[in-house]
Amino acid sequence: MDRKLKILKEKCPQNHKCPAVSVCPVGALSQKYFEAPEVDYDKCIRCGKCSNFCPKKALIL
């Protein structure tokens, strides 16, 4: 399996608390201030929940 979550920072307005962080079932997403979230690739199971959730399509699997 080589698909990998991509975070498109230019699509994220970076002005709010990222709601996708709490959608991740394994806690792989984290956010500093209102910046675009970061993914811990060691934790991410590539389930796609966050990418389906982000209304800006900033999380792409």
Ligand code: SF4
């Ligand atoms: S793809 Fe799934 S496991 Fe990976 S960061 Fe998104 S919600 Fe978490």
